[in-house]
Amino acid sequence: xxxxxxxxxxxxxxxILHLTPEVQQAIEQVFPSQDPLDRADFNxxxxxxxxxxxxxxxxxxxxxxxxxxLKIRRLDDNIRTVVRGQTNVGQDGRQALEEAQVAIQxxxxxxxxxxxxxEKSEQMVKEITRDIKQLDHAKRHLTTSxxxxxxxxxxxxxxxxxxxxxxxxxxxxxxNLLQGVVNVLEHFYKYMGITQIRQLSERVKAAQSELGTQxxxxxxEAFPSQGSKxxxxxxxxxxxxxxxxxxxxPRIKQEIIKKFIRQHLSEYLVLFQENQDAAWLDKIDRxxxxxxxxxxxxxxxxxxxxxxEWCMTERIAVExxxxxxxxxxxxxxxxxxxxxxxxxxxAIQRTTNFEGLLAKRFTGGTLTDDVGNEKxxxxxxxIFSMLTEPKKPKPADNPFHGIISKxxxxxxxxxxxxxxxxxGELINRFVADFRAQGPPKAGTEEGGAVLPSCADLFxxxxxxxxxxxxxxxxxxxxxxxxxxxxxxxxxxxxxxSGNLPKSTSxxxxxxxxxxxxxxxxxxxxxxxxxxxxxxxxxLSTAEYCLATTxxxxxxxxxxxxxxxVERINLTGEMDTFSTVISNSIxxxxxxxxxxxxxxxxxxxxMPWQSVEHVGDQSPYVTSIIMHxxxxxPIIRDNLASTRKYFTQFCIKFTNAFIPKFxxxxxxxxxxxxxxAEQLLLDTHSLKTVLLDLPSIGSQVLRxxxxxxxxxxxxxxxxxxxxxxxxMAPHEPPVVFVxxxxxxxxxxxxxxxxxxxxxxxxxxSEQSSMLELFRQRLPTPPSGADGPSLSFSxxxxxxxxxxxxxxxxxxxxxx
Numbered sequence: 014x015x016x017x018x019x020x021x022x023x024x025x026x027x028x029i030l031h032l033t034p035e036v037q038q039a040i041e042q043v044f045p046s047q048d049p050l051d052r053a054d055f056n057x058x059x060x061x062x063x064x065x066x067x068x069x070x071x072x073x074x075x076x077x078x079x080x081x082x083l084k085i086r087r088l089d090d091n092i093r094t095v096v097r098g099q100t101n102v103g104q105d106g107r108q109a110l111e112e113a114q115v116a117i118q119x120x121x122x123x124x125x126x127x128x129x130x131x132e133k134s135e136q137m138v139k140e141i142t143r144d145i146k147q148l149d150h151a152k153r154h155l156t157t158s159x160x161x162x163x164x165x166x167x168x169x170x171x172x173x174x175x176x177x178x179x180x181x182x183x184x185x186x187x188x189n190l191l192q193g194v195v196n197v198l199e200h201f202y203k204y205m206g207i208t209q210i211r212q213l214s215e216r217v218k219a220a221q222s223e224l225g226t227q228x229x230x231x232x233x234e235a236f237p238s239q240g241s242k243x244x245x246x247x248x249x250x251x252x253x254x255x256x257x258x259x260x261x262x263p264r265i266k267q268e269i270i271k272k273f274i275r276q277h278l279s280e281y282l283v284l285f286q287e288n289q290d291a292a293w294l295d296k297i298d299r300x301x302x303x304x305x306x307x308x309x310x311x312x313x314x315x316x317x318x319x320x321x322e323w324c325m326t327e328r329i330a331v332e333x334x335x336x337x338x339x340x341x342x343x344x345x346x347x348x349x350x351x352x353x354x355x356x357x358x359x360a361i362q363r364t365t366n367f368e369g370l371l372a373k374r375f376t377g378g379t380l381t382d383d384v385g386n387e388k389x390x391x392x393x394x395x396i397f398s399m400l401t402e403p404k405k406p407k408p409a410d411n412p413f414h415g416i417i418s419k420x421x422x423x424x425x426x427x428x429x430x431x432x433x434x435x436x437g438e439l440i441n442r443f444v445a446d447f448r449a450q451g452p453p454k455a456g457t458e459e460g461g462a463v464l465p466s467c468a469d470l471f472x473x474x475x476x477x478x479x480x481x482x483x484x485x486x487x488x489x490x491x492x493x494x495x496x497x498x499x500x501x502x503x504x505x506x507x508x509x510s511g512n513l514p515k516s517t518s519x520x521x522x523x524x525x526x527x528x529x530x531x532x533x534x535x536x537x538x539x540x541x542x543x544x545x546x547x548x549x550x551x552l553s554t555a556e557y558c559l560a561t562t563x564x565x566x567x568x569x570x571x572x573x574x575x576x577x578v579e580r581i582n583l584t585g586e587m588d589t590f591s592t593v594i595s596n597s598i599x600x601x602x603x604x605x606x607x608x609x610x611x612x613x614x615x616x617x618x619m620p621w622q623s624v625e626h627v628g629d630q631s632p633y634v635t636s637i638i639m640h641x642x643x644x645x646p647i648i649r650d651n652l653a654s655t656r657k658y659f660t661q662f663c664i665k666f667t668n669a670f671i672p673k674f675x676x677x678x679x680x681x682x683x684x685x686x687x688x689a690e691q692l693l694l695d696t697h698s699l700k701t702v703l704l705d706l707p708s709i710g711s712q713v714l715r716x717x718x719x720x721x722x723x724x725x726x727x728x729x730x731x732x733x734x735x736x737x738x739x740m741a742p743h744e745p746p747v748v749f750v751x752x753x754x755x756x757x758x759x760x761x762x763x764x765x766x767x768x769x770x771x772x773x774x775x776x777s778e779q780s781s782m783l784e785l786f787r788q789r790l791p792t793p794p795s796g797a798d799g800p801s802l803s804f805s806x807x808x809x810x811x812x813x814x815x816x817x818x819x820x821x822x823x824x825x826x827x
Contacts, residue, residue, distance in 0.1 A: 036052045065348050094736050106412075177284075177312075194391075229265065229269065232251065235251060252319075255320055272328055272490075274325075277329060285299075287344050287347060292344050295360075297364065304333045307329070310327060312326065314341065326409075327375040327376070327377075330371055334413070341360075345423075357421065357425075361418055361484055368418060369413075377412030380416075425489040432493065436496060440504060440508070462654075463550070469560075472706070478565075478569060481572075486573055488577075490572060491577055491580055496568055498585070505558070505586070513596065514548065532589060539607055540604045542647055545604070545644065549601075549648060551654065554595055598661055598665060601644075602665045602666045605666055606666060613637075620774065622684060622685045624685060624688040625687060625692055628696045641702060658723060660718055663706050664720070664721050668723055671724075675735065678696075681771060682770045682773065683773025684772070689771075693733060693737070693740070694731060697733065698735060703725045734757050737756055738752065739771050743778075754784070
């Protein structure tokens with residue numbers, strides 16, 4: 014019963030002392046402890062097992078119990094002390110709270126006293142400063158009133174003085190006074206509702222209007238529209254009137270400038286009327302000489318009359334340019350049939366020189382002004398056509414560029430037609446000179462060099478381009494580009510392609526008997542040495558034309574307007590020169606290839622089955638090497654300036670010769686073992702020559718390009734592998750077929766058929782071999798269209814080593 018009561022008490026105590034996780038965590042933070050008894054998840058069983066892990070440890074149970082009881086007593090003492098210490102806590106707390114409340118009441122009373130005193134102080138300050146603010150406002154209003162009265166007095170007096178001085182034409186005093194009156198009047202804009210102020214403003218406006226009318230009348234009197242200038246020259250009155258005009262409405266100033274310039278240039282319109290002899294282009298210098306004299310005369314007589322910021326000298330020159338452009342356009346339109354190229358270029362040159370002189374003398378700041386630029390009604394159509402044309406960017410260093418010379422643009426077709434005619438004559442002269450002088454001779458400086466006519470053509474092109482760009486950067490440049498394109502094509506056709514030697518069939522050739530007898534004078538190549546030099550010269554010229562045409566296109570795009578750049582395209586002409594280069598290389602390849610044909614034909618007709626021993630290289634090899642040594646050095650020396658095209662020639666010749674050589678190998682049937690060995694030796698000799706082809710016959714040995722070497726090694730190695738298969742015994746058949754597949758890696762039955770023909774097998778044997786060949790072919794990968802092999806062929810170094818071993822073997826037999 015006691016045990017049950019203790020158990021129930023423990024359960025109740027556990028329920029009472031159960032704390033939430035937050036409280037437990039707070040206790041652990043305030044009173045950290047490592048004692049297992051202090052843990053919230055304390056387990057008595059685990060704790061006892063920790064104290065007594067084994068049965069032997071139970072021998073100390075009495076000591077452990079004693080320690081626990083001692084710890085319990087200490088805990089009880091601590092709890093008792095704490096409980097007794099908390100007996101008077103409630104009473105002390107209530108006493109402290111009462112003391113705090115009393116202190117707060119005292120503090121609140123003091124704050125209220127301070128607030129009351131502050132309000133009284135503020136009221137006192139307001140009463141003190143009220144009078145000061147009133148005095149400040151009074152002072153401000155008084156100052157404003159005095160200032161306004163002073164302005165009003167100045168305005169009233171100024172208006173009276175202005176009206177009096179206007180009647181007396183005292184423009185010197187009016188200029189300064191008017192500006193002051195206008196400035197003072199600005200202060201009264203907000204008082205315009207007052208009648209007196211509005212009346213003063215109206216009087217100022219009336220005075221300004223009267224001054225404008227009066228000044229214009231004075232200028233009309235001094236410089237009448239009809240008649241000569243006043244002989245006494247400018248007066249101080251007019252000079253001061255210009256100062257007044259600066260203050261008046263800008264239209265007054267514009268009207269003065271327009272009338273003065275019109276009167277100043279009236280003589281020019283009379284002297285150079287459309288029906289006057291001096292108006293034509295051949296006397297265009299007189300126009301510019303006249304304006305130079307007029308500008309000097311103006312500086313001497315009227316330079317000080319107009320303010321410097323009016324730029325009257327520049328305005329007169331600009332208006333002269335506008336009038337001249339329109340008048341020249343009229344006279345050229347009327348007498349268009351009389352315009353010749355030399356006359357047009359003369360007028361343009363003189364005009365551009367004058368525009369350059371203006372750029373040195375003036376800044377061009379008045380070009381954007383509208384003052385004095387109005388034209389007469391009968392010129393409206395001309396001006397409209399000019400304004401609707403695409404605007405052309407003027408060079409930054411000459412703002413006057415085109416201000417007059419623009420009128421010549423509609424007539425530049427005369428210049429374009431002249432250049433068309435001149436270039437046609439130039440091409441015809443090139444053709445005649447080529448026929449008269451003949452093609453470049455071998456061994457001379459002209460052999461293989463660029464034709465001099467090419468340089469002459471592009472020098473003339475450059476001259477025309479620069480000249481035309483000075484005249485116009487618009488449509489005339491496009492027309493000139495079209496002319497350039499036309500004659501670039503004609504040069505390519507008539508001078509280059511038209512003079513390429515024509516390849517003719519060669520009926521002669523090396524016969525079998527001549528090869529067997531090893532004659533030292535075989536037939537020469539189809540083209541003579543001079544013809545080879547001519548082809549190389551045409552190739553070099555075409556290469557020069559190609560590069561120069563590209564530069565010409567870039568220069569034309571720099572000269573022409575940005576809006577027209579896309580219309581400059583010389584790609585077709587560059588393609589034409591590329592075609593000439595390709596045709597020239599093809600002619601050289603065909604010539605050397607055709608020279609080797611008789612020797613290859615003789616090789617295929619030799620009785621290779623009856624060859625009894627292996628000797629030196631065969632006569633046909635000697636013939637091929639001789640032709641190569643004859644042609645290649647000539648071609649290389651004449652293409653020294655265009656090395657890349659010589660490399661192309663070598664590659665194209667190799668690509669043409671090696672397949673032809675392999676085809677002739679297949680025609681050599683039947684071939685004995687000794688015959689195959691001789692052919693293998695010949696093949697190696699040709700391979701060595703082809704590898705040295707780029708530098709053959711040269712004193713300077715250069716390594717052949719890697720791309721070229723790769724082509725030669727790949728092609729001639731195949732020829733060597735064919736002969737090795739022919740040399741191999743066909744018994745047993747399986748070994749022969751596997752050897753073929755390993756060496757050639759060719760799954761084409763036709764090639765295997767040709768190998769069997771070279772070996773001289775009977776048809777019955779060939780059928781079984783072909784059937785076995787088809788069976789032994791490896792299965793092609795999925796997706797492949799037909800039989801294909803991917804066996805790796807021996808490297809060129811390995812094959813070269815095998816060839817050397819074969820040569821040693823042949824020498825031993827000999």
